[in-house]
Amino acid sequence: MARYWPEPAHTHGTPERTGVLLVNLGTPAAPTAAAVRPYLKEFLSDPRVVEIPRVIWWPILNGVILNLRPKKSAEKYAAVWSDAGSPLKVHTERQAKLLAGYLGHAGVTGVVVDWAMRYGAPSIADALVRMKADGCSRILVVPLYPQYAASTTASVIDEVARCLTHWRNLPEIRYVRNFHDHPGYVAALAKSVRDHWAKHGEPDQLVMSFHGIPKRSLDLGDPYHCECHVTARLLAAKLDLPPERWQLTFQSRFGKAEWLKPYTQPTLEALGRKGTDRVDVICPGFASDCLETLEEIALECRTAFLGAGGKAFHYIPCLNERHDWIAALTDLVRSRIGDWLEAPAPAAERLAATAQRARAAGAER
Numbered sequence: 303m304a305r306y307w308p309e310p311a312h313t314h315g316t317p318e319r320t321g322v323l324l325v326n327l328g329t330p331a332a333p334t335a336a337a338v339r340p341y342l343k344e345f346l347s348d349p350r351v352v353e354i355p356r357v358i359w360w361p362i363l364n365g366v367i368l369n370l371r372p373k374k375s376a377e378k379y380a381a382v383w384s385d386a387g388s389p390l391k392v393h394t395e396r397q398a399k400l401l402a403g404y405l406g407h408a409g410v411t412g413v414v415v416d417w418a419m420r421y422g423a424p425s426i427a428d429a430l431v432r433m434k435a436d437g438c439s440r441i442l443v444v445p446l447y448p449q450y451a452a453s454t455t456a457s458v459i460d461e462v463a464r465c466l467t468h469w470r471n472l473p474e475i476r477y478v479r480n481f482h483d484h485p486g487y488v489a490a491l492a493k494s495v496r497d498h499w500a501k502h503g504e505p506d507q508l509v510m511s512f513h514g515i516p517k518r519s520l521d522l523g524d525p526y527h528c529e530c531h532v533t534a535r536l537l538a539a540k541l542d543l544p545p546e547r548w549q550l551t552f553q554s555r556f557g558k559a560e561w562l563k564p565y566t567q568p569t570l571e572a573l574g575r576k577g578t579d580r581v582d583v584i585c586p587g588f589a590s591d592c593l594e595t596l597e598e599i600a601l602e603c604r605t606a607f608l609g610a611g612g613k614a615f616h617y618i619p620c621l622n623e624r625h626d627w628i629a630a631l632t633d634l635v636r637s638r639i640g641d642w643l644e645a646p647a648p649a650a651e652r653l654a655a656t657a658q659r660a661r662a663a664g665a666e667r
């Protein structure tokens with residue numbers, strides 16, 4: 303008698319697998335105005351990012367902004383672009399590859415790790431289709447933003463949900479909401495600072511600069527501001543820094559409205575003016591170096607601080623491919639998918655299907 307072990311019908315013969323999807327913000331395909339324009343259009347059309355009524359925002363976006371900003375932004379991108387491409391994309395892809403390796407090393411086998419960008423390519427839609435083809439019936443989405451913000455984290459979840467509106471047979475989905483206080487992430491940040499100081503000595507002041515958001519978002523209940531403060535306090539505590547040796551600032555203001563304060567560049571200029579010799583800046587809200595860190599901080603803010611009278615400016619890189627950070631990410635992912643790995647859900651279905659086939663085979667005999 304032929305014996306076989308049927309796959310659960312609903313997977314149509316493909317195995318049940320767990321997928322992990324890392325998502326970052328997105329970046330243009332090239333450092334040119336022609337490539338920056340469609341990227342900015344997609345990004346700034348997201349109602350999670352610009353919360354102004356469309357009738358007002360649309361003419362501003364399609365008029366002034368998309369005519370003037372692409373050229374200026376492209377020049378900034380050109381200053382940080384590498385042979386491998388946009389730093390944000392390069393680091394995110396490497397992080398995904400490393401995570402897959404670390405999970406395997408930790409004995410977590412058979413997990414599909416993929417990566418995508420919220421805006422531009424590679425898209426979340428394509429990643430979900432690839433993961434489905436790979437047999438992923440459970441997917442953990444990991445927005446690579448340590449601090450939750452509606453404009454970033456929630457926007458990733460919106461997009462995942464939007465993509466799945468076209469599907470019939472949905473995977474089980476979970477997402478990491480934040481990891482601003484994850485001990486491994488904070489320890490990796492602290493170690494990256496200590497590594498820098500071991501080589502270059504200590505500064506007078508450590509500035510922790512986070513990407514800003516409009517102040518209105520805080521007033522409406524966005525937890526981002528508080529989560530940035532928690533990360534900063536945890537990092538300062540791990541470094542044993544007294545309050546007078548560090549401060550938190552917000553960078554990358556966009557538009558004319560008030561954003562979270564204090565603003566990074568004016569703070570650095572004030573430090574330069576009042577005679578602070580050396581400032582180190584770290585950007586703990588970015589898991590990867592990108593335009594906002596490499597251009598705005600490491601180039602523009604350096605010039606501003608030195609121009610205001612500062613003597614030395616050090617930029618401490620993002621966690622990027624650091625071993626301790628990828629280990630923390632592995633730990634974070636494992637903690638969220640552990641039950642998916644331990645208890646293979648199809649077992650009950652398999653047994654039921656096998657019993658049914660056995661009964662049917664018996665009836666035929």
Ligand SMILES: C=CC1=C(C)c2cc3[nH]c(cc4nc(cc5[nH]c(cc1n2)c(C)c5CCC(=O)O)C(CCC(=O)O)=C4C)c(C)c3C=C
Nearest residue numbers: 327328329351375390451453454513515556587592593594
């Ligand atoms: C780290 C978290 C981020 C938050 C919060 C965030 C909010 C936010 N950003 C804009 C507008 C722009 N941001 C741009 C670049 C950019 N932003 C983040 C991260 C956050 N943004 C990253 C990682 C990057 C870099 C992308 C890269 O390719 O390297 C840009 C594009 C560049 C430019 O033209 O200045 C814009 C525009 C808003 C309006 C906002 C909150 C409402």
Ligand SMILES: [Fe+2]
Nearest residue numbers: 327513554594
């Ligand atoms: Fe941004």
Ligand SMILES: [Fe+2]
Nearest residue numbers: 527528529531
């Ligand atoms: Fe707060």
